[in-house]
Amino acid sequence: xxxxxxxPCLDIKDGKTVKxxxxxxLRDSGDAVKLAKRxxxxxxxxxxxxxxxxxxxxxxxxxxxxEKIAYEINIPFIVGGGISCVEDAKxxxxxxxxxISVNTAAVQNPQLIAELANQLGNQSVIVAIDTxxxxxxxxxxxxxxxxxxxxxxIDWVKEVEKRGAGEILLTSINNDGTKNGFALDITAAVSSAxxxxxxxxxxAGTMQHFADVFEKTNVSAALAASIFxxxxxxxxxLKNFLIKRNIxxxx
Numbered sequence: 001x002x003x004x005x006x007x008p009c010l011d012i013k014d015g016k017t018v019k020x021x022x023x024x025x026l027r028d029s030g031d032a033v034k035l036a037k038r039x040x041x042x043x044x045x046x047x048x049x050x051x052x053x054x055x056x057x058x059x060x061x062x063x064x065x066x067e068k069i070a071y072e073i074n075i076p077f078i079v080g081g082g083i084s085c086v087e088d089a090k091x092x093x094x095x096x097x098x099x100i101s102v103n104t105a106a107v108q109n110p111q112l113i114a115e116l117a118n119q120l121g122n123q124s125v126i127v128a129i130d131t132x133x134x135x136x137x138x139x140x141x142x143x144x145x146x147x148x149x150x151x152x153x154i155d156w157v158k159e160v161e162k163r164g165a166g167e168i169l170l171t172s173i174n175n176d177g178t179k180n181g182f183a184l185d186i187t188a189a190v191s192s193a194x195x196x197x198x199x200x201x202x203x204a205g206t207m208q209h210f211a212d213v214f215e216k217t218n219v220s221a222a223l224a225a226s227i228f229x230x231x232x233x234x235x236x237x238l239k240n241f242l243i244k245r246n247i248x249x250x251x
Contacts, residue, residue: 003045003248003250004221004242004247004249005045005046005199006043006210006222006249007044007047007221007222007223008039008044009223010048010049010069012032012049012050012051012062012081013051017032017035017229032049033068033072036069037072039073039075039235040073040074042236044228044235045076046078047069047073047076047078048078048169049066049081050079050080050081050128051079051082062081066079070097076098076099077097077099078098078099078100078126078169079095080101080103080169083100083101083102085105085112089119089120093120098124099123100116101127101169102125102126103127103130106127106160107149107151110159110160110163111163114163116164117163117164117165121166125164125165125166125167126166126167126199127167128169129168129169129171131172132172138153138154138189139151139152139153141173153170153186161194161195166196166197167197167198167199167220168199169199170200171202172201172203175202175203178203178205179203179226181203181204181205181206181209181212182201182202182203182209182213182217183202183203187200187213191218192217197219197220198217198219198220199219199222200217201223204223205227206233207238207242210238211245214242214247239251
């Protein structure tokens with residue numbers, strides 16, 4: 001059985017790690033490089049770095065900070081934000097990322113997914129999907145969760161897989177930062193609709209929430225931010241808890 005992954009996320013704004021609730025009300029959450037080093041030492045399986053305002057501010061990713069973090073860690077490193085073409089992605093990979101994540105640019109130009117997969121390999125291409133309930137339907141949102149689209153989330157995940165994405169990072173805007181648990185309904189639906197790995201994101205607040213998402217959906221990984229940043233749930237403690245629940249986890 002393939003081990004489930006625990007992934008901390010660094011949401012970056014103005015070069016600082018931040019965290020909010022439902023994508024708003026951001027607060028400083030610590031130094032990105034120090035957090036990255038700590039997470040590797042604690043046993044994080046991968047690390048995600050999201051430059052959350054790059055697209056909205058119409059600028060490129062914070063390459064210098066990506067390089068600093070990549071230099072300090074040896075776990076798989078995923079970087080997203082401001083990537084709108086293959087050249088952007090190659091710059092990020094050259095800076096030390098193992099995988100790149102695209103969101104808004106993929107919605108605006110779905111062919112970009114295939115172009116990235118052809119140039120970098122499917123295993124290096126993650127499509128991040130921010131989703132929110134509107135009129136009782138889970139819809140795709142872009143521009144850091146600020147802009148609604150007409151895309152139904154299930155339809156979009158099927159398309160991104162077809163176009164060559166190697167993995168999906170699914171974030172529920174409704175649950176983000178609430179610490180009330182992952183959105184199990186849409187997460188289960190998405191992870192059952194595709195064969196590529198799905199990372200669950202948004203809402204983790206307790207160790208039981210991680211157990212729930214692994215036991216009740218087909219996700220390959222679970223991501224969280226503030227509970228790790230502020231050491232509310234140490235990663236080693238979380239992994240031991242999950243192992244006792246017979247959930248396959250790498251120590």
